[in-house]
Amino acid sequence: MNGSIRIGSVRSVTVRAHWSVPLIMLLFAYGLADRTLPAYAPGLAPLAYATAGVAGALLLLASLVAHETAHALMARRAGVPVRDMTLWALGGMTRMDRPTTARTTFAVAVSGPLASLLLGGAAVGAAEGVHATLGWRLPVAVLGWLGATNLLLGVFNLLPAAPLDGGRVLQAALWWRSGDRERAQRAAGRTGQVIGMALAVVGWLAFARGMTGGLWLMVVALFVAGAAAAERRWAQLALALRGVRVADAMTSPVDTGPDWLTVDRFLADVAARTRHSVLPLLDFEGRPSGVVQLRLLTVAPSGEQQARPVRELATPVSQCTIAAPDEQLTAVLARLGTGGGLPVLVMDGARLDGIITAHDIQRLYQQNTTAKRHGTSHGTAAPGEGAGHEGIAT
16 A cells, blocks of 8 residues: 555564554544543543553554454465555555455455454453452543444444455355355445445434534445445456456567667657557666656656656566466456556566556457357456455454
C-alpha cells in the first residue's frame, strides 16, 4: 500500500503502517481520554485520562497486529506464501498468495476474526477480574473498551461481505460447493456490494439522528461496497481470461528504445515513430532496463530534456512486472498489486519477447466474453494459479 513504512516484523513477516495509522490512533486516544474514561471513572487528573487513552489506543493497535498475524500464521501453516502485513485507518491487510483450496481459504479467513474474538473475551475477563479484586476503575474502563472493540471487530469481520473475512468464508463455501473459485468470488463480491450499501444507509440514518458513530459506519460501509465491486470485476476478468497464456496476450514484436539517449533525442528519434504511449528501454547489451511513459518525457522541462538520459525518467526493470510466455495470464494479473503494474514485460530468459498493456487485456476480455456468449471459447479452461489474497480487518 502506498504511503506505508516498515515498523517491525512478527515471525519474520514484515509489518507496515500507513500514514493514516497515527492519525486514527490519535483520534481513538482523544475519544477515550475526553469522553469514555471520564464518564466511567470521574474525578481523576487530565494526565491520567490522557495516559490511559494513549495506552488503550496502543493496545488496540496491538490487537490489529494480532488479527493480521493470525491470518499470516494460518496461511504459512497451509503453505501459502505471505508477503507482509499493513495497518491502516480502517484496520489491516495481509498480502499473500491466494490459497489453492476452499478449505485453506476458509481457515485463513476465519483465523483473524477468531483471534479478535478471543482477545475481546480475554480483555473483558481481565476487566472483570481487575474490578473484582482491585477496583481500579481506570484500568477497568480501558480493558472493557478494548474488549468490546475487539468483539465488535470480530463480529463485523464475519459479515458475509467481501473483502471482509466473512466474505472470504462465504467465497470458500461457494467454492467448495461449486468447484469454481472465480464464480464464488463474483458471488461474494455481489453480496459485499449489497451489504456495504445497506450498512451505508444505516450509517447515514444514524448520523442524521445525531449519532456521530454513524458517519464512521458509513465510511467503512462505502469502502466495503467499493472493494467488493472491485473483487467482482476481477472475478469477471479472471473468468473471461481463464486458460489464456501470456504468449497469447502479449504484443510482439514490441517497439523499444535505447536507454542511453537524452530525452529530447528519444522523443525525436524513437517516440515520433511509435504509436504506443509506453515503451520498454534496452541497455547497450540489448537487455531490458526499464519502461518509460512518453507523457512523462514530454512534460519534462526543456533543460532536462537536453541533459538527462531517458532511463532516469523510466521505471527500472526491477520494479516492473515480469512474466514468462507460458504462464497463465490470470496468475500474472494477480501479481500486479505487488509488482510494478501494467505494462507486463514478457521475458524469454534474458530476451524481451513481448509486452502486455491494458489495451491487450481489454481486447482479450472483450473477445473471450463475446465468444463465451456465443458458445465458443478462446483458450482452454484451467484452474486459477497464483494470486493475491487480502485479509481486511475493519
